[in-house]
Amino acid sequence: MGERTILPPPELSERPTLKMRHLVLLGELGKHGTIAQAAKAVHLSQPAASKLLGELEQVLGVQLFERSARGVEPTWYGTILLRRARAALGEMEAAHQEIHDVMTGLRGHVRVGAILTPAVSLVPQAIVRLQADNPAVQVSVTVDGSVRLLQALQRDELDIVVGRAVLIDQLDQLRVEPVADEPHSLLARAKHPLLDEHPITLAGVARQPWIMPPAASVLRARLQALFLAGAIEPPRDIVETSALPVVSSLIMRSDMLVALPPPLLQPYLDAGAIVVLPFELGITMDCYGIITRRGRELQPAAQSLLAILRQQSAPGFPGHPRPTPV
Secondary structure (H helix, E strand, O other), X not given: OOOOOOOOOOOHHHOOOOOHHHHHHHHHHHHHOOHHHHHHHOOOOHHHHHHHHHHHHHHHOOOOEEEEOOEEEEOHHHHHHHHHHHHHHHHHHHHHHHHHHHHOOOOEEEEEEEOHHHHOOHHHHHHHHHHHHOOOEEEEEXXXXXXXXXXXHHOOOOOEEEEOOOOHHHHHHEEEXXXXXXXXXXXXXXXXXXXXXXXXXXXXXXOOOEXXXXXXXXXXXXXXXXXXXXXXOOOOOEEEOOOHHHHHHHHHHOOOEEEEOHHHHHHHHHHOOXXXXXOOOOOEEEEEEEEEEOOOOOOHHHXXXXXXXXXXXXXXXXXXXXXXXX
């Protein structure tokens, strides 16, 4: 007698069709144990429910329930399908609930990426306004450089980016709404020795210890160009970081200098712990903007945050970041 050949299951597209009503009836049969009660639960007559169960067994080619005078008991095949049907029905119910919640604005998850300046001003202000009306909306914020943020946007890991459109070869895939540029100032601790120099010179600035952004950044390249254009050797005593807590701590504990937009350290400026040195760097970063992907419809919570960001970026809105006059 030859061995029995067990064929692999057919591809999903080639399998007999299971309908949602089959799964619903199956779930009720497992819950109630009788065709009569299951039929009532799904608003069918008993003969119609029996026919539907027969269809399901015919589609699968196995007996799912043992019938008796006391009701129905799942077979081994029926037990397997019941477990999977309950999971599938639970997932479908969760999906319906999630869609309902999102459409009614009750909840949702918005993923935002931002460069430093909007990350401490525009973005948190917008999040506060969004959650004031939609407290169940979850917002996650990623702070990074524009290149990495746009790569995450392209991978659908972010919904909205507030940064610079630096991926030139992919600009046709992005919608960019300009907001403002980023003029940089030279910041130091209060009572820094340079405050006693009149005027402060580029050579004097270069002799100081510096906090520099990472070597691959646009700002680092522009700072290097600033010193080279003045025939001055760039600072050698440097610490590389863009982490604001580290920057602020180093500034207040040493004579280090840093080139940043003043709003990033505004609380320290207001307290008088950090000051803007009277030295014109002449460095303004390219305009940043609100960036989304073309052809991708945002879910309602993300659309709401996008609308708030646009409103807060509009000229005339209180606190609107303005481009530097040329």
